[in-house]
Amino acid sequence: MRWIDGHCDVLSKMWRDPQYRSFYAQGSPLDSSYHCLCEADVAMQVFAVWTPESVPRQQRLAVALKEIDFFYEEVVRDGSRVFLVTDGGQMDECGHGRIGALLLLEGADALHGDLANLRLFHRLGVRQMGLTWNFANEVADGIYEERGGGLTRFGRQVIMEMKRLGMILDVSHLSDRGFWEVIEETGLPILASHSNCRAVCAHKRNLGDEQIEALIQRQGLIGVTFVPEFVHHCAAEATIDQVLRHVEHICALGGADHLFFGSDFDGFANKLPGLESYSRLPQLVEALSKRYGDDLVRKWGWENGKQFYQRHLSP
Numbered sequence: 001m002r003w004i005d006g007h008c009d010v011l012s013k014m015w016r017d018p019q020y021r022s023f024y025a026q027g028s029p030l031d032s033s034y035h036c037l038c039e040a041d042v043a044m045q046v047f048a049v050w051t052p053e054s055v056p057r058q059q060r061l062a063v064a065l066k067e068i069d070f071f072y073e074e075v076v077r078d079g080s081r082v083f084l085v086t087d088g089g090q091m092d093e094c095g096h097g098r099i100g101a102l103l104l105l106e107g108a109d110a111l112h113g114d115l116a117n118l119r120l121f122h123r124l125g126v127r128q129m130g131l132t133w134n135f136a137n138e139v140a141d142g143i144y145e146e147r148g149g150g151l152t153r154f155g156r157q158v159i160m161e162m163k164r165l166g167m168i169l170d171v172s173h174l175s176d177r178g179f180w181e182v183i184e185e186t187g188l189p190i191l192a193s194h195s196n197c198r199a200v201c202a203h204k205r206n207l208g209d210e211q212i213e214a215l216i217q218r219q220g221l222i223g224v225t226f227v228p229e230f231v232h233h234c235a236a237e238a239t240i241d242q243v244l245r246h247v248e249h250i251c252a253l254g255g256a257d258h259l260f261f262g263s264d265f266d267g268f269a270n271k272l273p274g275l276e277s278y279s280r281l282p283q284l285v286e287a288l289s290k291r292y293g294d295d296l297v298r299k300w301g302w303e304n305g306k307q308f309y310q311r312h313l314s315p
């Protein structure tokens, strides 16, 4: 079954450790290697550009640029097997032997407080941005920042510029206050690329019911993720069945047309049994199909995400 994945962390892994700079190698240690993606029939993959907190602030732009270089040198190469997606019209080309790849900047830290850098990232192919990772930056507070602040004055300027450029805003990791301020903004598409439901697993990184309902109302997307801590309160006991509970809950809130998956593969170490890498994706598809039937699973695996990006990626 054709699949779209809303979030993987291959690029930061490549930056951190040379052993991961092997996207095409058979037996590559990446969860989201080219061969794993092909086995799972992934037609489009969103690649996050993320700089860890340990990187000093003044070096975050340089690290993000390095990761984008890995994206072009190691992943896209000549574009014959993986190609950059910047335009909704390309969604139909995804999957027929070629994987579409969207660039997502995870956290605006790399802008260094300068809108020029946002425009340059856009020119480099970035079409989606999360405002924060878990902590505060020049734009807003992340969900782990205790004061729980919302958008800064510069954050508002960033959103204006994102609208002008036609970019997509990702609310995963953002503080609750930031989330609600972003929801009030009109004129830019919003999604949560890798977040589950707090009602099922009360983790800060997950979304409350009102947030999920707001995303549905905004015609956004919610990317159910496989990170065990966000799946079940006891991460060691997380299972595929519990991933299905998040699916069920989003559907109960009226979100069947707004659900897709954001694996976060290559972004976390302890995997959920049965979902250790993309090569195990068919197990999830099978569990979903048993409970919901192929039409709904096709929607969640491909169509909802495809339609969203088709609509919102401007040429």
Ligand SMILES: [Zn+2]
Pocket (backbone or CB within 6 Å): 106, 172, 173, 194, 267
């Ligand atoms: Zn993340």
